[in-house]
Amino acid sequence: MISPHRTFLYLCLFVFAPPFALAVDRLSIPLADPPQWKTLAKYQNTITRDEFERLLTGVYCTHGTSEELIRIDLAKACILMDHDAQTWFTLRFARHEPKRKSASRRKKGGVLSGLRIALDPGHIGGEWAKMEERWFKSGDALPVEEGEMTLRVAKMLAPKLRELGARVSFVRDKTEPVTPYRPNDFKETAREILKAGGNENPREEFDGPDDPLKDQTVRWQSEILFYRNSEIRQRARLVNSKLRPDVVLCLHFNAEAWGDERNPTLSDKNHLHLLVNGSYLPAELEFDDERFEMLQRLLSRVSEKEIAMADTVAPVLAKETGLPPYQYTTDNVIKVGTSGYVYARNLMATRLYRCPVVYFEPYVMNSNEVVARVQAGDYEGTRPINGVERPSIYREYVDGVVKGLVEYYRAARR
Numbered sequence: 001m002i003s004p005h006r007t008f009l010y011l012c013l014f015v016f017a018p019p020f021a022l023a024v025d026r027l028s029i030p031l032a033d034p035p036q037w038k039t040l041a042k043y044q045n046t047i048t049r050d051e052f053e054r055l056l057t058g059v060y061c062t063h064g065t066s067e068e069l070i071r072i073d074l075a076k077a078c079i080l081m082d083h084d085a086q087t088w089f090t091l092r093f094a095r096h097e098p099k100r101k102s103a104s105r106r107k108k109g110g111v112l113s114g115l116r117i118a119l120d121p122g123h124i125g126g127e128w129a130k131m132e133e134r135w136f137k138s139g140d141a142l143p144v145e146e147g148e149m150t151l152r153v154a155k156m157l158a159p160k161l162r163e164l165g166a167r168v169s170f171v172r173d174k175t176e177p178v179t180p181y182r183p184n185d186f187k188e189t190a191r192e193i194l195k196a197g198g199n200e201n202p203r204e205e206f207d208g209p210d211d212p213l214k215d216q217t218v219r220w221q222s223e224i225l226f227y228r229n230s231e232i233r234q235r236a237r238l239v240n241s242k243l244r245p246d247v248v249l250c251l252h253f254n255a256e257a258w259g260d261e262r263n264p265t266l267s268d269k270n271h272l273h274l275l276v277n278g279s280y281l282p283a284e285l286e287f288d289d290e291r292f293e294m295l296q297r298l299l300s301r302v303s304e305k306e307i308a309m310a311d312t313v314a315p316v317l318a319k320e321t322g323l324p325p326y327q328y329t330t331d332n333v334i335k336v337g338t339s340g341y342v343y344a345r346n347l348m349a350t351r352l353y354r355c356p357v358v359y360f361e362p363y364v365m366n367s368n369e370v371v372a373r374v375q376a377g378d379y380e381g382t383r384p385i386n387g388v389e390r391p392s393i394y395r396e397y398v399d400g401v402v403k404g405l406v407e408y409y410r411a412a413r414r
């Protein structure tokens with residue numbers, strides 16, 4: 001049987017721009033879709049100046065923004081559309097915050113009745129795991145592969161959410177790419193990117209994962225364009241055009257730097273955090289596509305729901321896992337909510353999916369504890385892990401997410 005998923009991919013081959021489209025100035029990457037400013041017309045007179053400024057300074061442009069890009073007046077904001085043409089989009093403010101529909105009331109059935117939840121297991125896994133740098137193997141232990149672990153969590157999570165009434169879809173349901181393209185399709189684009197960075201005659205191949213200059217090769221750049229850019233952009237098309245969920249849950253496992261994949265550094269650290277979209281860096285706001293996508297998220301008012309959801313789910317997941325909050329040491333994030341576990345950060349998936357998105361980053365995969373728990377696999381009840389009785393890491397992850405969502409929706413859909 002041809003799954004609807006497959007049919008969609010097949011269509012995409014013909015409908016969407018080829019990967020070798022020429023670089024467009026001021027886009028973050030040649031693969032980016034040019035911004036469609038006309039689609040923002042529906043947001044005229046839907047937000048007050050106070051609320052617009054609150055979301056800019058509190059969530060999206062927490063590092064500030066420039067008058068060259070966004071100008072705020074009494075009755076309107078002007079946002080630069082096109083750097084080269086110097087054309088501006090004018091957003092007229094509402095005088096009063098329009099009354100918005102309260103959260104959909106629960107119909108009969110479970111607490112998640114009628115909700116459309118898309119599960120996005122992070123990365124690709126399988127034969128792509130090493131290329132993605134999401135694979136390591138410590139001595140005789142089984143390899144730890146994030147893309148396989150996230151898919152396992154998604155497959156265990158789906159039936160539990162369905163039992164509670166949700167309509168669950170998968171953004172990826174196997175260890176295969178969603179994008180129809182492969183690294184070799186991006187060689188020309190890779191050369192363009194290297195040329196734009198001043199490298200006119202790049203090497204084709206690199207010498208393994210430890211090559212310090214691998215990022216200056218056509219191979220490495222075309223692989224990044226494949227598994228990071230093309231893959232996530234194709235997932236966004238699937239989410240926005242076909243799945244159209246009420247919320248996307250991006251499922252990941254975190255890690256500390258592990259160095260050599262066959263002799264990884266193991267850590268004693270283990271922690272948890274959840275991400276929502278926001279905190280764009282000034283350099284990111286300079287790109288015409290990212291500035292447009294930021295505004296699209298701000299005006300569609302997804303942040304209120306995704307922050308509230310993440311902030312309710314995080315402490316429940318923290319209690320279930322016993323994990324402390326992760327503290328960022330970089331300044332590309334800002335803490336939001338009050339739980340201490342939720343940060344706003346501008347990731348491609350949280351930016352491009354046009355609905356509330358909660359991005360999970362529990363566990364440090366290369367911690368001694370998680371490596372031991374991955375060896376134990378999935379099992380019922382508890383088993384001793386480094387001397388402590390623990391449930392399977394997958395069941396613990398799933399149970400924390402389910403309990404957290406139940407707590408959020410029980411209050412939100414009362």
Ligand SMILES: [Zn+2]
Pocket residue numbers: 122123146252253254
């Ligand atoms: Zn990940």
